[in-house]
Amino acid sequence: MKRTLIGILAVGALGLGLGQKTLVFGHNGEPVSLEPGNITDGISIYVQRQIYDTLVDFKPGTTEPVAGLAVSWFASQDGKVWTFRLRQGVKFQDGTDLDAEAVKFNVERWWDPKNPTRIDAAARYEIWPKLFGGSKGEAGSLLKEVQVVDKYTIRFVLTRPFPAFPAAIGSGYFGIASPSAIKKDGAKYGSPTGSAVGTGPYRLVEWRPGDQIVLEKNPYYWKKGYPKTERVVFKIIKDPAARLAALKAGTIDFTTDIPPANLKDIESDPNLNAVFRPSFNVGYLALNPSHKPLADVRVRQAIAMAINKKAIVQAFWGKLGVTDGHFTPPSMKAYQSPKVTDYEYNPQKAKQILAEAGYPNGFDLELWYMPVSRPYFPTPKEIAEAMAADLSAIGIRVKLQTKDWAAYLADRRKAPGFQAYMLGWTGDYGDPQNFYDPHFASPITDLFDASGKPLDLKELNDLLVKGATTSSAEERKKIYQQVDETTFELALRVPIVHSQPLLAKRKNIAGWVPSPLGSESFETIEKR
Numbered sequence: 001m002k003r004t005l006i007g008i009l010a011v012g013a014l015g016l017g018l019g020q021k022t023l024v025f026g027h028n029g030e031p032v033s034l035e036p037g038n039i040t041d042g043i044s045i046y047v048q049r050q051i052y053d054t055l056v057d058f059k060p061g062t063t064e065p066v067a068g069l070a071v072s073w074f075a076s077q078d079g080k081v082w083t084f085r086l087r088q089g090v091k092f093q094d095g096t097d098l099d100a101e102a103v104k105f106n107v108e109r110w111w112d113p114k115n116p117t118r119i120d121a122a123a124r125y126e127i128w129p130k131l132f133g134g135s136k137g138e139a140g141s142l143l144k145e146v147q148v149v150d151k152y153t154i155r156f157v158l159t160r161p162f163p164a165f166p167a168a169i170g171s172g173y174f175g176i177a178s179p180s181a182i183k184k185d186g187a188k189y190g191s192p193t194g195s196a197v198g199t200g201p202y203r204l205v206e207w208r209p210g211d212q213i214v215l216e217k218n219p220y221y222w223k224k225g226y227p228k229t230e231r232v233v234f235k236i237i238k239d240p241a242a243r244l245a246a247l248k249a250g251t252i253d254f255t256t257d258i259p260p261a262n263l264k265d266i267e268s269d270p271n272l273n274a275v276f277r278p279s280f281n282v283g284y285l286a287l288n289p290s291h292k293p294l295a296d297v298r299v300r301q302a303i304a305m306a307i308n309k310k311a312i313v314q315a316f317w318g319k320l321g322v323t324d325g326h327f328t329p330p331s332m333k334a335y336q337s338p339k340v341t342d343y344e345y346n347p348q349k350a351k352q353i354l355a356e357a358g359y360p361n362g363f364d365l366e367l368w369y370m371p372v373s374r375p376y377f378p379t380p381k382e383i384a385e386a387m388a389a390d391l392s393a394i395g396i397r398v399k400l401q402t403k404d405w406a407a408y409l410a411d412r413r414k415a416p417g418f419q420a421y422m423l424g425w426t427g428d429y430g431d432p433q434n435f436y437d438p439h440f441a442s443p444i445t446d447l448f449d450a451s452g453k454p455l456d457l458k459e460l461n462d463l464l465v466k467g468a469t470t471s472s473a474e475e476r477k478k479i480y481q482q483v484d485e486t487t488f489e490l491a492l493r494v495p496i497v498h499s500q501p502l503l504a505k506r507k508n509i510a511g512w513v514p515s516p517l518g519s520e521s522f523e524t525i526e527k528r
Contacts (some may be wrong), residue, residue: 010506021230026243026255029372035190036175037110045172047517052175052198062432079161086152091220092178093203112136171428201227201523228526254505260320273504278515283376283424290416290448300491304343305350335480362395369423375501376424426518
């Protein structure tokens with residue numbers, strides 16, 4: 001009753017214009033879950049960042065790692081053991097203590113498929129093996145053991161060196177949750193009918209699916225003087241035009257993923273400010289080899305050649321987007337090969353290549369587009385339509401498809417997968433490994449071979465392992481330049497855009513520092 005009552009009071013206060021201590025954020029979709037380690041999408045992470053803290057945080061507005069729940073960390077001489085010293089005196093929002101045992105409890109849930117506290121109803125937990133080479137018991141697993149050294153010291157024993165480990169464990173997927181709350185809630189944890197309990201600035205009050213999520217100030221928060229506001233409401237508004245209209249009307253205070261075409265509209269409104277997130281993403285078109293025509297690399301390259309990427313980016317992003325052949329964003333130029341420029345836009349040549357591959361009359365193709373706007377694709381349906389029009393010029397008959405966001409993310413991983421689909425990635429930390437491994441490390445769980453097995457690209461995977469474990473900065477640059485060339489030639493994921501996401505706020509909102517990592521804590525934001 002308490003949760004529901006507070007939620008009603010929050011909404012009532014907003015309706016009466018009494019929300020001075022309440023921030024209302026226009027959110028672009030429904031979270032998949034509020035359970036850390038069991039999500040891969042930025043929509044879920046944005047809410048989780050308010051509820052949970054991670055071991056390592058990032059300096060506001062940058063990808064620079066700084067202290068979070070861990071105040072310090074260091075590696076052994078061989079780079080295979082990382083030790084973290086935890087912040088003392090921190091409590092979870094249910095009043096229980098944060099200590100090394102609590103951290104170990106969380107990590108073992110993410111890492112171990114046989115962990116009894118995993119939630120069976122949604123037991124995906126796919127992000128850990130993607131970032132750390134595999135789950136417990138798998139040959140590629142980076143993690144060998146988690147050790148509690150003392151009450152406030154946790155140690156990670158790795159199978160091989162991994163210089164980016166602190167930044168990786170600090171990514172938004174891995175908020176530290178209360179073991180007591182997880183044990184108490186069981187399968188309900190992180191769902192609309194359950195709890196979500198961390199050490200972050202806000203605690204969950206209510207999750208009304210399809211409508212809103214209400215958070216209130218965490219009385220146990222360890223940062224003195226924060227958060228600056230008493231309550232945050234995540235108002236779920238999937239349509240970007242509707243979010244902008246709500247911002248203009250004052251029913252929300254700030255929002256993200258506004259179409260770049262609306263920049264002038266925002267700048268001309270005396271009540272609004274345009275806000276820009278530093279560019280650190282890629283929006284791509286995935287081409288699945290399980291679909292017979294796409295098994296031929298020539299066909300995939302012809303598709304890349306047929307899409308007028310520059311015209312599409314100019315039309316939908318203007319000056320807030322760039323396109324090139326690199327899967328990593330421009331800020332990672334040191335890891336990009338000078339041999340990679342972009343796919344030549346040449347429909348006639350693309351049509352000729354299709355004919356040489358055995359498809360002189362083209363073929364049918366299902367192209368899936370996301371049902372929600374994201375930083376890399378703010379208007380996915382319209383962008384999909386533009387790509388479909390380009391492909392029709394070389395005889396590829398496109399049928400556009402979409403579905404609910406959670407199902408979209410899950411079903412692309414069910415063999416044989418979507419034939420072609422749009423998605424993207426915002427970096428979790430400042431290393432090329434974080435862009436490449438989740439998309440190209442074997443097994444690739446959303447792209448399949450003719451037999452329906454997840455794609456295994458051994459030579460590329462070997463390069464990725466080498467890149468992730470090499471300590472020499474110069475050697476890593478050379479390795480990832482090879483990866484850049486290989487992924488470009490494979491054309492399994494065709495980079496469409498690296499965008500500078502457009503955000504917007506009411507002028508009375510202060511203290512918002514957008515992160516290049518795609519989401520940030522709201523603890524510093526206040527309404528004036």
